[in-house]
Amino acid sequence: MNEKEIEGGLTQVEAERRLKKYGLNTIEKKKGVSPVKIFFSQFNDFITWILIVATVISGFMGEKADAITILIIVVMNAILGFVQEFKTERSLETLKELASPTSKVLRDGKIKVINAQELVMGDIVFLESGDKIPADCILLSRGNFMVDESLLTGESEGVSKSSSGKNNSIYMGTVVIKGKGKARVVQTGMETEMGKIAGMLQDIEKDRSPLKEKLTSLGKVLVVVCIVICIIVTLAGVWRGQDKYEMFLVGVSLAVAAIPEGLAAIVTVALALGVSRMLKRNALVRKLPAVETLGCTSIICSDKTGTLTENKMTVKALYFNGKMHKSDTGKLPDNTMMKKAFTYCNDCNFDIKKVDISEALMGDPTETALIKAFFKDARALKKFMDKAERVYDIPFDSDRKMMSVIMKEGSKKVCYVKGAPERVINKCKYILDRGQVRLLTAGEKNRVLKAVENMTSSALRCIAAAYKDSKVAAGRTLETNLIFIGIAGIIDPPRKEAKDAVLKCKLAGIRPVMITGDHKNTAFAIGKELDICSSQSQVITGEELDKLNDRQLSDKIQKISIFARVNPGHKLRIVKAFKARNNIVAMTGDGVNDAPAVKEADIGICMGISGTDVTKEASSMILLDDNFATIVSAVEEGRVIYDNIRKFIRYLLSCNLGEVLTMLLSSIFYLDTPLLPIQILMVNLATDGLPAVALGVDPPEGDIMKGKPRAKNESIFARGLSEKIIVRGALIGVCTVFSFVMGLYLGFGLKTARTMALCTLIISQLIHVFECRSEKHSIFQINLFTNLYLLAAVATSIIMLLCTIYVPFLQMVFHTSPLVVSQWFIVLFFSGIIALLNSLYLYFKSNN
Incomplete structure (x- = not known):
């Protein structure tokens, strides 16, 4: 690599050429789950396979239309499940890419932050304490540089590195634990030492959500309960003399519809969608x-x-020679020793091609502010920096709260120190006063600390400067017997x-x-x-x-x-x-x-x-x-996601309970079967899929950030949710049975009565989905147009329902008959009466 590439880095064109030639700087990893596997996993359910086998047998027995339709519905349900799971996988993969490490690199003479995957051989990278080394490199800069190589060697002790000698190699995946440095990339990707042992850790972990775990366990319990009820319904029908095969198919279809197999999956979808929304608000969630x-x-x-x-630092005051110098315009008096201390004892980088110092400087805002206090022109800064050479440094440390450098100025070496005033002043034995060095007395020290007190009371952040220029040597005594110079007061507005x-x-x-x-x-x-x-x-x-x-x-x-x-x-x-x-x-x-x-x-x-x-x-x-506001936004989003999970759990379980009770009550009261197997599956397709997912993206209620945080161990069914599910589910079932009985009582015939029951069950569930949008407010108090996805989902379900009862071909498939106005009046009455009464109750409760 030539000197020009070391000074200015690679050109972007050359970097792109090398990236194309050598490939991305990544470790090969296992492939994710394929879309085909995700799709076929949707059928990996015992009850679903029973239904498929039963419908195939039904086809051979002559009921081909029913068999084909049931299989189509099963496939459509699988497609909905596939879309949900595939989107979740893609969301997690996108997060993995976003969370991948970045690197500070020199390109075209400028320092840029790029994805570490885009590093190429020859790139110049900048490293500091806490950074994971992105590729195998050769250290170029001198200084106190230490690396944790335990990932490669197993040794817990940090390893000192130097740009001179053999110990200048640093390796991908290891961590800088001390110092700052500049390094040249020599190997990337699978050619690195880490690549050879294929040991790179992944950034995003596929953590199993505790809530998902709980709901998976709940789902297993519900499966057992639903199967028991379905067996009771089947046996009751057979005992009453109904066709055994038909009742078997009713039982299996009811189990498919009633078992909330998508409960845990929808939780993952809701979490993944929430994570995507958080990302738009600048919060990247690494663990679900x-x-x-x-x-x-x-x-x-x-x-x-x-x-x-704001982290936009500006020096507003300087204290030296026993006096305070303040400025609102940024024009501060010059002090040569203070200028040297704050400029040399500084890790900023700058672009010499830019004249304006604000545009030229790159680095920590505090350090750039200190330089801008003394320089307005990058060329003047470069000229000043060329007068001395950095020989050694001790980087800033959050425990020491100080930074020190040894600079060679001509034939002599000078140590410059900057840091927290109380730390620096305690290291000082002397003070620089109008060009003269004298002993730092207790009275002078108290005056300095009083000045610090006054500056900090005005919200100024104080940085002290000191030096020593005799017999400087790197060691334990470097930061002792210093000469105090002064203090810079920096404003950082909220x-x-x-x-x-x-x-x-x-x-x-x-x-x-x-x-x-x-x-x-x-x-x-x-x-x-x-x-x-x-x-x-x-x-x-x-x-x-x-x-x-x-x-x-x-x-x-x-x-x-x-x-x-x-x-x-x-x-x-x-x-x-x-x-x-x-x-x-x-x-x-x-x-x-x-x-x-x-x-x-x-x-x-x-x-x-x-x-x-x-x-x-x-x-x-x-x-x-x-940004602190982003944390608060993330907390708000966390509350929204949890509320939305409660919403669709309330919706799914109450609706499924309504379906089960519809069939159970009809068996208990010796009624004809109110829904045929294919109609039960139609209910499942129309109500369980899209509306439930749409609740997962429901916008927050206006008062979501006006209540206390929930307890971490709080049950998902706390605050009366289980009661709401049981009561509303029971009422859906009862109203559906009443609609069916009314159809029979008025002499509409069994086929029409079943159609009325089908419509009542679906519409009551679609009305209930709007009730689930709030636990405190009625439908009348909710803006229905704030969730257009839900409106679209409900509209789609209604269109599907109308097609099954008014399209002649689908009438034959689903065994329905077209309803007249009087029949629709009965359906709408039983579908909406409970929701109406409940909404009126909530409305008056919230207004009293």
């Missing part, structure tokens, strides 16, 4: 069970910078949408908690502006946290809204303390040290922009925009 837990969230622990604030999101949390019974490494006063000023807290008593620092044992912290934590000056280790204690008080905790993080807390939380959330690969893997959800 997280969707269920989101609706239970009672505490959201959020980082401040970039999540609650996000405009954050205050509304905080209010939304409080109305929803969720406590927003701020966690930051910033000064206590800065955190309080921002927290008060966002209405997270109202007094200093609700703020605690990491130092104060260390003085509390776990029990004391657990007792106190419910009153704390802001944690300031904390390190990642504190985050884990915070999560555990909140969980000890039976809270469901969402915790954000980005750095490698945040991973334990993110993993411990009920909902681990990683920052998509600033988050490291290690933290992303530990998380349940990734924020693509690093």
Whole structure:
């Protein structure tokens, strides 16, 4: 690789040529389930096979029309199931691609973030602590660089790497645990060491949803109950002297229609659709069970910078020579030593081709803000940087809260340090005052800390600068006996949408908690502006946290809204303390040290922009925009999904119960069979498929974020749902039987009475689907046009019903007869009377 490619990276054209030649940077993996296999799995059901065998026998016995129609209905049901499952598989595959690692790469002289799959040999990549190395590389930059190679070697000790010597190779799948560096890709995909042993982990896990597990178990119980009832119906018919074969077919058809075999599948569909909606709101869910837990969230622990604030840093004040210098315009006095400290002790990259410094700089917002305070032109910055050479560095560490570099300026070496003021000042023995170095007295130190107090009270984030220029050597004594230079005060305004999101949390019974490494006063000023807290008593620092044992912290934590000056280790204690008080905790993080807390939380959330690969893997959800409002939107979506699951469970089970009771009651009261096998299957096709799925995309009710979070262990049938299912299912069955009996009583004939029963059963279920859209409001209070999918599904079902009773060919197939107006009046009365009365009850209840 030539020097030009190292300096400016590959051109995009050359990268595309190499990608085409060598292929994607991926490890070969097992193929997913094929569409053909998904389709045929829809028939993998004992009852369905019995029905198929029975209808084939029926065909040989002369009932060919019935047999063919039943088989067509079975196939149509399988197609509906296939579409649902295939869409779910595709949704999960799409999520897997979205969650794949990204890499910071140099292309055409610019740093770009690309999918790691698109890396090619020769690419220059930038790595930092917490990043998973995307390909086999050669380290180019010098510095304190350490890698965890346990995935390859099994050794837990970190391995130091250097750009000089033999120990400069770093491998795909291993993790940077210390330092920042630049590396050149030498192997990709299956040619890497990881590829040779085929050991790459997948990012998206196919977790089984706990709710799906519960509903699968419930489904098994319902199967047994339905089969028992179907056997009773069959035996009762035979005992009354009806045709044995016909009653056998009735029993099997009823079992096919009544057993909610799609219950667990529809849960997965609802979760997958919800995940897709979350993605549109910039929340990428990595694990499906997280969707269920989101609706239970009672505490959201959020980082401040970039999540609650805009992460658009601007230096507004400088403190040096014992004086404060403030500016609202960005014009601040020049200070050579401060300029050197904040420019050299900085990991920003910049594009020399761009003149404007704001456009040229790339890197951490805090670091870019420090450079913009002293430079307006990228060429001036380049000229300044060329005056010195970085020899050694100790990267910023969230525990140390400092960064140090050794720069070679001509013949001498100088150590520059930047970091949290209280940490830096404690490392200083001297102070630079108007160009003169003198001892740092206790009084001077107190004046510095007082200046910090004043700046942080104005919501300024403070960064201190120091240096030393005699006998500098890399070692334990590097950051000792420093010379204090001054402090930069940086403003990071709160996000405009954050205050509304905080209010939304409080109305929803969720406590927003701020966690930051910033000064206590800065955190309080921002927290008060966002209405997270109202007094200093609700703020605690990491130092104060260390003085509390776990029990004391657990007792106190419910009153704390802001944690300031904390390190990642504190985050884990915070999560555990909140969980000890039976809270469901969402915790954000980005750095490698945040991973334990993110993993411990009920909902681990990683920052998509600033988050490291290690933290992303530990998380349940990734924020693509690093925005607190997105977390609240995800919680809202979690509640919506759970409510929608309750809606279609209510709908499916009450309707299936109505079908079973229709046949059972007719047997108990010695009535003729109100529905033939093919009519039972028609009910199943018209009502169980599309309407139930359409409920899965029902929009939220307006007050969904105005109630308390549900308990994590709450039954899906809690809050009266089981009673609603049983009562409404029983009424559907009773009304269908009454419609059938009325048809017989008025002398319409058995065929017409059965048609009336068929219409009553289907229409009552289609009316009930609208009732299921809300547990608190009546049909009169719901805007029917907010779910067009449901309207389309119901319209399709009604058209299917009308075709079966008015199209001559289908009349023969389904054994129906056309209904006249008086008969439709009876059908509509029995289909709608219960829904009407229930809606009137809910309407008056909500208005009184």
